[in-house]
Structure formats: C-alpha cells, structure tokens
Amino acid sequence: MNATVTVVDHPLVQHKLTVMRDRDCSTKGFRQLLNEIGMLLAYEVTRDLPLEPVSIETPVARMEAQRIQGKKLVLAPILRAGVGFLDGMLSLVPSARVAHVGIYRDPETLEAVEYYFKAPSDLADRTVLVLDPMLATANSAVSAIGQLKKRGARDLRFVCLLAAPEGIARLQSAHPDVPIWTAAIDSHLNDHGYIVPGLGDAGDRMYGTR
Template identity: 85%
Template sequence: MEAVTVVAHPLVQHKLTLMRDKKRSTKGFRQLLNEIGMLLAYEVTRDLPLELVETETPLTTMMAPTIAGKKLVFAPILRAGVGMLDGMLSLVPSARVAHIGLYRDPETLTAVEYYFKAPSDVAERLVVVIDPMLATANSAVAAIDRLKDRGARDIRFVCLLAAPEGIQRLTSAHPDVRIWTAAIDTHLNDHGYIVPGLGDAGDRMYGTR
C-alpha cells in the first residue's frame, strides 16, 4: 500500500491554488482551509470498514451498510491543524477530537509540547492526525509518538502540503502511518518552510506574524 496519497481532485487543487496566493485575505484563507479539510476527510475515510444493520425504510425493511467499529478520532496539531477540523467534523460530526499542542522552536526547529488531551480509549480507535504543513515533520513525529505512548496503533496523517524531507522523516520514524496530502512541493528552505508553499499556515489563518 502506498505510503503517500496525493489527493488530485480538481476542487482540492483549485482551492489549494487560491490559498497559495499571497494576496488571499485571512478570512478567505481560513474558509478555504476549512473546505479543503472536508474534502481531505472524504479521501482519508474512503476505506472505513462497513457492517450491515437492519433498517426500516418507509416501504420495507432491509439490511443497509453503516460504518463499523468505534467512532474515529480527529487529532489536530495546534494551532494550524484546527483550521481543517471544522470541515472534517462537518463530514463526520460524531468523531471524537484529540488536541495536541506543539510549537516549533525557532532556533532548533524541534517540536515542543505544551498541551495534550485525547479520549481515554484512543487506543481502540482510528486516529487521523491533522496539520496543514508537513515540513520538517518534527511536529508530526512528536504528535504520533505521543499518541502511540497512549496506545494508539491505527493512525493516519493528513496535511495540505508536504515537503519531500518531511515525508522521508515521517515515513522513517513511523512507517505504519500513511499520509494524505493535496500536494508535494519541491523542498524546504533554510528556515524550514515549504517552497513554493504558501507561507506559515497558522499566521495566514489567524492574521498573526
């Protein structure tokens, strides 16, 4: 099975191009990130297991498919991952949510944890980790390390943009975690930003610097 899935749907690609535009407003960027989050959630949940249950329609009784097992968990990496969460929850409103607070040390680029809260039975659920940018992958690796410490074993990672360096780091650290992304850009610059990229997703989403 492929370690990385690039979601080439025309709507995803169109919205991503709009987000790359440096003149896009904070409101517009946030709205587009929310919309892409929903579209990416559709792709990452494409192979969820189904089971048949008895259902009574207005005309008859039938055996109809429904998602099997416990409800999945969306795990956004704060703060930028939250920008994709509402779109995903609009598609899967019954999902549980874990929050993983990490920031990137500006000198070392390493991930520093400041908050972690997850469902107590996260080990029994599919966990979808969310972060718009897979750059150095330091935050992604740290988040998945933390989830695995809590027993999670069925983990997927969803991002808007990925750099080859980030993909290599994440797949090396966690070869069992598949990645979904809208695009793989060319490289990281000296400051750990994806090029051509779209800048800092958190800053553009919240209007900060």
C-alpha cells in the same frame, strides 16, 4: 516498508489550494478554504473504513444496509494550525471525537516542543486522523504521533495540505506504519524550514498573526 503517500488530486482540492497559495488571499478566505479542503480530504482519507451490515426500517420496507463498523473516528489536530481542518471534517463526520496536541516549533532549533495534550481514553479502539496543514521538517508530526501512540493509538493516518519531500522521508522513517494524505508535494525546504514554493506559515495566515 514505508507507509503509502496519497496525493489527493481532485480538481476542487487543487483549485482551492491554488487560491490559498496566493499571498493576496485574505485571512477570512484562507481560513474558509482550509475548512473546505479539510472536508474534501476527510472524504478521501476515510474511503476504506470498514462497513458492517445492519437491519433498518425505511418508510417503505425493512432492508439490510451498511454502516461504519467499530467506534467513531478521532480527529487529532496539532495546535494551532491543525485546528483549521476541524470544522470541515466535523461537518462530514459530526460524531467524531477530538484530541488536541499542542506542539510548537522552536524557531532556533526547529525542534518540536510539546505543551498540551488531551485525548479520548480509548484511542486504541479508534482510527485517529492526525491533522496539520504543513508537513515540513516533520518534527511536530513525528512528536505528535509518538505521543498518541504512547496513549494507545494504533491505527493512525496523517493528513496535511502541503508536504515537502524531506518531511515525508522523516515521517516515514520515524513512523513507517502511518500513511500520509496530502493535497500536494512541493519542491523542498528552505534554510528556515519553510516549504518552497509553499504558502507561508499556515497558522499565521489563518489567524492574521506574524
């Protein structure tokens, strides 16, 4: 059975995504909106984290309250565009650990090439959110998740801004245990592996490169 796909259709997410899609959106605006959507997506993807009771003292009385159970999250952006989600998510979960997975897509073959990996040593004990704005061919996502699993990660969730049906199918086929959260599922991929209608190359639009 394939993992679930959750489309976050909150009005704020959809509004910000529309502004980002516009080709006239500035580099500064695009980067800021990606951070804001990252925070909103983090809110949704962590909705079912387990809680445990703790006893605390308020200024008025002792009480039983709830806190997140177990070790803190790991945010694992796929470099470079995945970093665009980090600030927004860390503002919501400031104690999260951060892993970095460096992967680029070969422009000729569209295959994923890994060039960097650095992560906490106890991935097996943590929930890992794998971050990449675009789930297009899914080659980078499949590779990154595979590398995280090799290092012990067991509870993984993939978070993106846009997904293509082809990318969803590929990720589900390779890693059927990893659920997906996205702000939208677009029509298809073009011959260059770009999502249509999409928003172009997220990394280039974040950093003003071409």
